Amino acid sequence: xxxxxxxxxxxxxxxxxxxxxxxxxxxxxxxxxxxxxxxxxxxxxxxxxxxxxxxxxxxxxxxxxxxxxxxxxxxxxxxxxxxxxxxxxxxxxxxxxxxxxxxxxxxxxxxxxxxx
Amino acid sequence: xxxxxxxxxxxxxxxxxxxxxxxxxxxxxxxxxxxxxxxxxxxxxxxxxxxxxxxxxxxxxxxxxxxxxxxxxxxxxxxxxxxxxxxxxxxxxxxxxxxxxxxxxxxxxxxxxxxxxxxxxxxxxxxxxxxxxxxxxxxxxxxxxxxxxxxxxxxxxxxxxxxxxxxxxxxxxxxxxxxxxxxxxxxxxxxxxxxxxxxxxxxxxxxxxxxxxxxxxxxxxxxxxxxxxxxxxxxxxxxxxxx
Amino acid sequence: xxxxxxxxxxxxxxxxxxxxxxxxxxxxxxxxxxxxxxxxxxxxxxxxxxxxxxxxxxxxxxxxxxxxxxxxxxxxxxxxxxxxxxxxxxxxxxxxxxxxxxxxxxxx
Numbered sequence: 001x002x003x004x005x006x007x008x009x010x011x012x013x014x015x016x017x018x019x020x021x022x023x024x025x026x027x028x029x030x031x032x033x034x035x036x037x038x039x040x041x042x043x044x045x046x047x048x049x050x051x052x053x054x055x056x057x058x059x060x061x062x063x064x065x066x067x068x069x070x071x072x073x074x075x076x077x078x079x080x081x082x083x084x085x086x087x088x089x090x091x092x093x094x095x096x097x098x099x100x101x102x103x104x105x106x107x108x109x110x111x112x113x114x115x116x
Numbered sequence: 117x118x119x120x121x122x123x124x125x126x127x128x129x130x131x132x133x134x135x136x137x138x139x140x141x142x143x144x145x146x147x148x149x150x151x152x153x154x155x156x157x158x159x160x161x162x163x164x165x166x167x168x169x170x171x172x173x174x175x176x177x178x179x180x181x182x183x184x185x186x187x188x189x190x191x192x193x194x195x196x197x198x199x200x201x202x203x204x205x206x207x208x209x210x211x212x213x214x215x216x217x218x219x220x221x222x223x224x225x226x227x228x229x230x231x232x233x234x235x236x237x238x239x240x241x242x243x244x245x246x247x248x249x250x251x252x253x254x255x256x257x258x259x260x261x262x263x264x265x266x267x268x269x270x271x272x273x274x275x276x277x278x279x280x281x282x283x284x285x286x287x288x289x290x291x292x293x294x295x296x297x298x299x300x301x302x303x304x305x306x307x308x309x310x311x312x313x314x315x316x317x318x319x320x321x322x323x324x325x326x327x328x329x330x331x332x333x334x335x336x337x338x339x340x341x342x343x344x345x346x347x348x349x350x351x352x353x354x355x356x357x358x359x
Numbered sequence: 360x361x362x363x364x365x366x367x368x369x370x371x372x373x374x375x376x377x378x379x380x381x382x383x384x385x386x387x388x389x390x391x392x393x394x395x396x397x398x399x400x401x402x403x404x405x406x407x408x409x410x411x412x413x414x415x416x417x418x419x420x421x422x423x424x425x426x427x428x429x430x431x432x433x434x435x436x437x438x439x440x441x442x443x444x445x446x447x448x449x450x451x452x453x454x455x456x457x458x459x460x461x462x463x464x465x466x467x
Contacts, residue, residue: 038461049396089339280434313362359363
């Protein structure tokens with residue numbers, strides 16, 4: 001076996017960085033699909049309308065709520081990075097990271113409340 | 117006031133990259149440090165154990181190891197603080213090749229220091245007047261906040277980006293580069309900024325801040341690296357350095 | 360990542376901050392129940408404003424996502440810098456084409 005074992009990774013900031021990275025990857029996978037769906041309008045509004053009605057299903061709405069969360073958390077996490085890198089150093093990074101996740105969850109829940 | 121048994125159960129890494137943890141029983145003593153424990157094993161239980169130390173008092177940086185999963189100075193880590201239920205797991209520092217047991221090959225750490233141009237480059241000779249440096253200038257304060265690094269390697273071992281990106285110069289090298297970027301006497305800043313602006317330089321840092329969390333000197337390489345990002349971006353946009 | 364890629368990624372990120380906020384507002388508005396494709400397209404067709412907004416957004420996200428994906432591949436996959444870079448460029452171009460096509464689809 002090899003010696004390697006580290007357990008410090010469960011720090012809030014490491015989790016924040018991981019969430020930022022995974023949300024970015026998920027959005028990157030989602031985007032082409034999003035563009036293809038919108039591109040249905042080329043064939044006329046009937047194609048897009050069919051797709052939109054398909055997306056009325058509750059499960060799809062829940063997935064959309066997940067996407068809203070991913071977009072918001074990626075943006076707020078990125079904003080936190082821009083603050084670290086461009087403004088004077090400030091402590092309280094863990095609180096900022098937790099706040100970013102919290103705000104994103106709230107926005108996603110509001111979205112779901114409106115559409116479900 | 118100890119809920120600690122009178123004996124510690126200590127697992128030590130034996131071998132090189134491949135090997136195994138071996139268990140030893142070490143008597144518990146007051147004010148015992150992890151370095152005391154390792155030393156006891158080598159002197160009384162197994163003389164073939166290899167490990168590194170020098171000053172024993174937290175000024176040289178030689179004794180850093182992975183203790184219960186975290187990189188620490190073993191001479192400054194009290195057993196009472198880390199040994200839950202009398203158990204300790206001690207391994208070599210991560211992110212560095214293992215020579216034997218608890219001793220790692222630090223060469224890449226120091227080579228990256230050189231690559232980051234973490235070396236003072238004089239701009240005057242003995243025949244010039246001595247440079248007047250105000251200790252409270254913004255630049256000197258920034259350099260002083262980062263200058264106490266003793267190259268122990270703890271930050272390098274703690275950094276996930278070092279683990280994922282073999283080109284990454286690492287927090288210590290970049291932190292030192294930052295102190296020199298802020299040193300008015302230094303004459304090599306264009307080359308230094310280019311060195312840290314290259315692939316594997318400061319821009320590879322994701323601000324996980326494990327370095328800052330683990331630094332035994334309470335330094336903040338994340339902040340130093342953020343400073344380097346600002347300087348290199350400004351220099352690049354002004355055409356002073358090339359990508 | 361070097362300074363050039365960093366600058367492009369951070370600048371597109373900063374540019375997209377207000378764009379994402381607006382986009383989230385658009386999502387909330389458009390997801391009102393009962394909004395049909397006809398409703399949406401009636402608002403977007405022939406609109407220079409929507410075409411510009413989403414056109415800029417698509418270009419920015421293609422650059423930003425490509426560099427981000429490149430970094431993740433270089434760190435987490437067996438691909439080295441060069442392989443990650445090639446994949447990322449291909450991905451960025453794909454996003455650009457599909458994205459601008461989508462913008463055209465709803466605004467032209």
